[in-house]
Amino acid sequence: MGYPDTYYSRTLGERRERAALTGAEDADAVIVGGGLAGLTTALELARAGRRVIVLEAERVGFGASGRNGGIVSPAFSGGDEAIRARVGDADARALHRLSIEGVERLRATITDLKIEGAMVGQGLLSLRRFDRADDMKRHVEAFARDFGYELRYLDRSELGAHLQSQRYFHALSDPASFHIHPLRTLRGIAAEIERLGGRICEQSPATGQDTTGAAKVITTAQGRVTARDAVFATGGYTGSLVPRLRRAILPIATYLMMSEEAPDRLAGAIRTGAAMYDDRRAGDYYRLVDGGRRLLWGGRITTRAASPAGIVRELRREMVGAYPQLADLKVELAWSGTMGYARHLMPQVGQMGPGVWHVTAFGGHGLNTTAIAGKVLAEAILGESDRIAMFRPFGLDWAGGLAGLMAAQLTYWKLQMQDRWRERG
Numbered sequence: 169m170g171y172p173d174t175y176y177s178r179t180l181g182e183r184r185e186r187a188a189l190t191g192a193e194d195a196d197a198v199i200v201g202g203g204l205a206g207l208t209t210a211l212e213l214a215r216a217g218r219r220v221i222v223l224e225a226e227r228v229g230f231g232a233s234g235r236n237g238g239i240v241s242p243a244f245s246g247g248d249e250a251i252r253a254r255v256g257d258a259d260a261r262a263l264h265r266l267s268i269e270g271v272e273r274l275r276a277t278i279t280d281l282k283i284e285g286a287m288v289g290q291g292l293l294s295l296r297r298f299d300r301a302d303d304m305k306r307h308v309e310a311f312a313r314d315f316g317y318e319l320r321y322l323d324r325s326e327l328g329a330h331l332q333s334q335r336y337f338h339a340l341s342d343p344a345s346f347h348i349h350p351l352r353t354l355r356g357i358a359a360e361i362e363r364l365g366g367r368i369c370e371q372s373p374a375t376g377q378d379t380t381g382a383a384k385v386i387t388t389a390q391g392r393v394t395a396r397d398a399v400f401a402t403g404g405y406t407g408s409l410v411p412r413l414r415r416a417i418l419p420i421a422t423y424l425m426m427s428e429e430a431p432d433r434l435a436g437a438i439r440t441g442a443a444m445y446d447d448r449r450a451g452d453y454y455r456l457v458d459g460g461r462r463l464l465w466g467g468r469i470t471t472r473a474a475s476p477a478g479i480v481r482e483l484r485r486e487m488v489g490a491y492p493q494l495a496d497l498k499v500e501l502a503w504s505g506t507m508g509y510a511r512h513l514m515p516q517v518g519q520m521g522p523g524v525w526h527v528t529a530f531g532g533h534g535l536n537t538t539a540i541a542g543k544v545l546a547e548a549i550l551g552e553s554d555r556i557a558m559f560r561p562f563g564l565d566w567a568g569g570l571a572g573l574m575a576a577q578l579t580y581w582k583l584q585m586q587d588r589w590r591e592r593g
């Protein structure tokens with residue numbers, strides 16, 4: 169099976185298929201899942217000289233990592249307030265610093281490996297749809313004070329130089345965030361793992377595991393890997409391979425659409441190479457790609473697979489609401505992807521037993537966080553640091569099964585309602 173039809177798979181370039189696992193192999197570490205979490209872990213282990221084998225059920229970047237919005241910015245899905253409530257001020261700040269490190273690591277990986285066409289644009293505008301700026305200004309001060317992180321407040325006239333929209337009143341500009349072509353990024357990282365001697369097997373779903381002994385054994389339809397360490401990095405695509413992980417993950421779908429080529433019309437709406445997201449609790453995000461010729465627009469979540477066509481109507485309504493001048497802009501393609509969420513909304517990064525590790529549940533904020541979590545997990549496996557302890561408060565809690573999914577959908581709808589009230593208020 170190939171990649172799903174997305175803007176990224178259409179513009180991928182290199183698309184060599186890797187062989188499936190056959191026969192019995194040995195490694196220092198076997199990593200199940202070829203998304204950014206699994207590949208970052210594999211890359212860091214391979215850099216330290218470990219022999220790694222990655223097993224990917226489909227293709228590298230088949231999951232969320234190869235089809236997302238591509239926006240790389242600090243923070244976690246959990247949100248600052250909830251994190252602070254669980255771990256206190258000091259640890260919340262340390263976690264936020266880690267999330268900034270994730271942004272910088274991914275930038276360094278792309279730059280150092282010279283991954284062609286991976287870096288698409290620089291900067292992020294966080295947009296507000298109602299007229300109140302006091303908390304935004306406080307946020308700028310707090311980020312400068314606590315993290316030495318530069319954000320800039322833009323009023324309506326300054327914002328007008330970037331966006332032709334009456335919908336937004338203010339923005340925060342974050343010049344250090346950036347946006348990428350995620351699938352090219354993943355393929356570039358995979359190539360580097362192989363250059364370092366690692367092995368990546370595509371079309372190799374792990375179907376069995378025995379991790380009780382010193383040697384961990386992972387089996388596929390045609391092969392078997394025996395390794396000292398086993399890492400599970402299966403994200404929102406986590407199946408029944410490790411029941412404990414499955415119970416801890418809610419799979420949540422989200423959506424993106426790609427416009428037709430319309431550089432002139434788009435230039436009449438968006439005049440920035442930065443990415444945008446609106447700061448509603450259930451907000452949208454978008455950016456120009458292809459040198460300003462196309463618009464990618466994303467948003468919405470559902471807990472049951474919905475047809476992207478139905479969601480496109482909603483996303484288009486949002487787009488035209490913000491930019492009436494794009495009313496005729498055609499949508500050429502839409503797709504969905506599945507994110508993995510824990511009940512506490514934070515990544516689950518830790519150890520299930522000696523030599524058995526997990527790195528999952530990055531939710532909708534997975535680009536910076538997988539990049540740092542893979543590094544931190546590799547440090548733990550290599551015995552180099554105990555930074556993994558920062559994730560200990562966010563364990564493999566039961567996510568609630570079907571009731572958990574229903575609760576997630578209701579929470580999302582509630583947030584949408586609250587957003588509407590805030591805009592009207």
Ligand SMILES: Cc1cc2nc3c(=O)[nH]c(=O)nc-3n(C[C@H](O)[C@H](O)[C@H](O)COP(=O)(O)OP(=O)(O)OC[C@H]3O[C@@H](n4cnc5c(N)ncnc54)[C@H](O)[C@@H]3O)c2cc1C
Binds near residue numbers: 226236373404538
């Ligand atoms: C539409 C969309 C837009 C998003 N936008 C953004 C954004 O702009 N910025 C941001 O930071 N985050 C964004 N995210 C979130 C981000 O993409 C994810 O959090 C992140 O990619 C998760 O990475 P992962 O490696 O954990 O999971 P995945 O990338 O999903 O990888 C898991 C892999 O495991 C494989 N797998 C599963 N089971 C097995 C098995 N038994 N054997 C072998 N392999 C298996 C799957 O095939 C899959 O390739 C978005 C997500 C989506 C879906």
